[in-house]
Amino acid sequence: xxxxxxxxxxxxxxxxxxxxxxxxxxxxxxxxxxxxxxxxxxxxxxxxxxxxxxxxxxxxxxxxxxxxxxxxxxxxxxxxxxxxxxxxxxxxxxxxxxxxxxxxxxxxxxxxxxxxxxxxxxxxxxxxxxxxxxxxxxxxxxxxxxxxxxxxxxxxxxxxxxxxxxxxxxxxxxxxxxxxxxxxxxxxxxxxxxxxxxxxxxxxxxxxxxxxxxxxxxxxxxxx
Amino acid sequence: xxxxxxxxxxxxxxxxxxxxxxxxxxxxxxxxxxxxxxxxxxxxxxxxxxxxxxxxxxxxxxxxxxxxxxxxxxxxxxxxxxxxxxxxxxxxxxxxxxxxxxxxxxxxxxxxxxxxxxxxxxxxxxxxxxxxxxxxxxxxxxxxxxxxxxxxxxxxxxxxxxxxxxxxxxxxxxxxxxxxxxxxxxxxxxxxxxxxxxxxxxxxxxxxxxxxxxxxxxxxxxxx
DNA sequence: CTACCTTATGGTACTCAGTACCATTGTGAT
DNA sequence: ATCACAATGGTACTGAGTACCATAAGGTAG
Numbered sequence: 001x002x003x004x005x006x007x008x009x010x011x012x013x014x015x016x017x018x019x020x021x022x023x024x025x026x027x028x029x030x031x032x033x034x035x036x037x038x039x040x041x042x043x044x045x046x047x048x049x050x051x052x053x054x055x056x057x058x059x060x061x062x063x064x065x066x067x068x069x070x071x072x073x074x075x076x077x078x079x080x081x082x083x084x085x086x087x088x089x090x091x092x093x094x095x096x097x098x099x100x101x102x103x104x105x106x107x108x109x110x111x112x113x114x115x116x117x118x119x120x121x122x123x124x125x126x127x128x129x130x131x132x133x134x135x136x137x138x139x140x141x142x143x144x145x146x147x148x149x150x151x152x153x154x155x156x157x158x159x160x161x162x163x164x165x166x167x168x169x170x171x172x173x174x175x176x177x178x179x180x181x182x183x184x185x186x187x188x189x190x191x192x193x194x195x196x197x198x199x200x201x202x203x204x205x206x207x208x209x210x211x212x213x214x215x216x217x218x219x220x221x222x223x224x
Numbered sequence: 225x226x227x228x229x230x231x232x233x234x235x236x237x238x239x240x241x242x243x244x245x246x247x248x249x250x251x252x253x254x255x256x257x258x259x260x261x262x263x264x265x266x267x268x269x270x271x272x273x274x275x276x277x278x279x280x281x282x283x284x285x286x287x288x289x290x291x292x293x294x295x296x297x298x299x300x301x302x303x304x305x306x307x308x309x310x311x312x313x314x315x316x317x318x319x320x321x322x323x324x325x326x327x328x329x330x331x332x333x334x335x336x337x338x339x340x341x342x343x344x345x346x347x348x349x350x351x352x353x354x355x356x357x358x359x360x361x362x363x364x365x366x367x368x369x370x371x372x373x374x375x376x377x378x379x380x381x382x383x384x385x386x387x388x389x390x391x392x393x394x395x396x397x398x399x400x401x402x403x404x405x406x407x408x409x410x411x412x413x414x415x416x417x418x419x420x421x422x423x424x425x426x427x428x429x430x431x432x433x434x435x436x437x438x439x440x441x442x443x444x445x446x447x448x
Numbered sequence: 449c450t451a452c453c454t455t456a457t458g459g460t461a462c463t464c465a466g467t468a469c470c471a472t473t474g475t476g477a478t
Numbered sequence: 479a480t481c482a483c484a485a486t487g488g489t490a491c492t493g494a495g496t497a498c499c500a501t502a503a504g505g506t507a508g
Contacts, residue, residue: 008456029493040458045495115343122342144383144403148410151375159368179368186372186410232485253464264487269466450508457502465494473486478479 011037016054025110052116070131104165235261240278276340294355328389
């Protein structure tokens with residue numbers, strides 16, 4: 001019965017996409033989808049928890065494959081693992097092509113679907129985060145840094161994917177490489193202070209008066 | 225009638241929080257909330273579009289104030305504006321204290337509310353993004369960089385806020401300063417190997433305008 | 449072949465969020 | 479007093495999601 005189940009599921013997905021694009025998401029009821037797929041309403045909700053979920057059919061499996069890829073990583077190759085895990089998602093969407101573009105059209109126009117997509121992306125972020133967290137230690141400052149990095153990976157991926165979905169690029173994988181390179185470079189350790197030729201001062205303050213701060217600033221600058 | 229409207233709204237918010245914490249979000253119906261607040265069901269949906277929205281009562285106004293703060297920014301003080309705009313949100317939550325913690329408890333346990341919160345955060349990200357985009361030019365590579373930066377600002381804010389909500393820190397504003405400093409430093413231009421004696425100063429301040437401060441700063445630097 | 453078990457499925461009935469519409473009340477201005 | 483207007487409450491409806499039960503299909507052990 002595996003074949004029947006898969007085929008039912010596929011039919012429901014196809015029916016949903018067609019109806020959503022024709023009548024719009026809100027104007028389409030679950031009954032409509034089920035009827036067009038030739039199944040009962042109950043069957044729909046067994047396959048998809050919500051009406052929105054039918055738009056992201058293999059989201060869970062994708063997240064799972066990312067998690068597996070990360071789990072299989074050597075600590076020394078952590079950055080490679082992150083990149084390759086993210087690429088996994090990208091190539092999946094590239095393979096879907098038409099379906100991915102249809103989904104993009106829908107999520108662009110339907111707030112409910114957009115919201116769903118965003119919380120889906122958050123799952124990727126969480127997945128990367130837990131990996132990056134354990135990879136980095138937990139010295140002070142790193143928890144935030146890990147979060148920033150996890151965000152950056154997901155954002156970079158989405159950025160490239162979105163450009164491809166819009167038709168703004170025909171070389172998404174190459175773009176992905178450069179985007180990920182930018183991310184990695186962003187988090188690469190700064191050139192050490194041992195190099196005396198340069199000085200960077202980052203000063204963030206609110207309450208204290210400027211005259212209060214200037215001596216400190218001057219002192220720091222003189223060190224460099 | 226302004227007083228009555230506000231008071232109705234406040235009562236509904238209070239009633240909702242109480243009921244959600246007692247019975248849980250799903251077990252509480254909108255009728256329950258309306259009844260406890262002493263209003264009709266219709267009144268509830270006039271004040272809040274969805275049952276989830278009552279948990280984030282001043283979200284829209286907060287986003288608006290962020291947008292206004294950013295709109296009032298001088299290009300030269302863009303980083304200051306971003307920091308201060310984010311701080312606006314932080315201090316709002318700090319002032320709410322108990323309510324913010326109750327909200328945190330709810331969003332931590334109720335997936336629907338968590339999802340709502342996330343798409344709310346996305347609105348902040350969008351707001352910062354459009355500002356940062358126009359601030360940076362559109363040379364190749366900057367669109368992604370702008371996205372990364374907008375994400376980083378929101379994430380840094382959330383990171384600090386979350387730690388305060390958990391009770392992990394008692395100095396959230398100071399933590400916010402260092403977190404934002406980390407973000408700014410992350411995106412600070414790399415020191416090119418070309419210029420041997422280079423100095424970068426990033427100064428972020430709240431009260432006075434940066435243009436006000438710059439001459440003084442310049443004078444000090446030349447002295448040092 | 450039969451009894452049995454599992455699995456996918458369909459149907460029915462229910463709760464409740466959200467919408468549309470209409471009636472009422474209170475308040476201020478003229 | 480009357481008119482205008484904003485806020486409110488009530489009623490009825492659609493549709494998502496849940497719970498429960500009944501049935502059919504297929505496989506397996508006896």
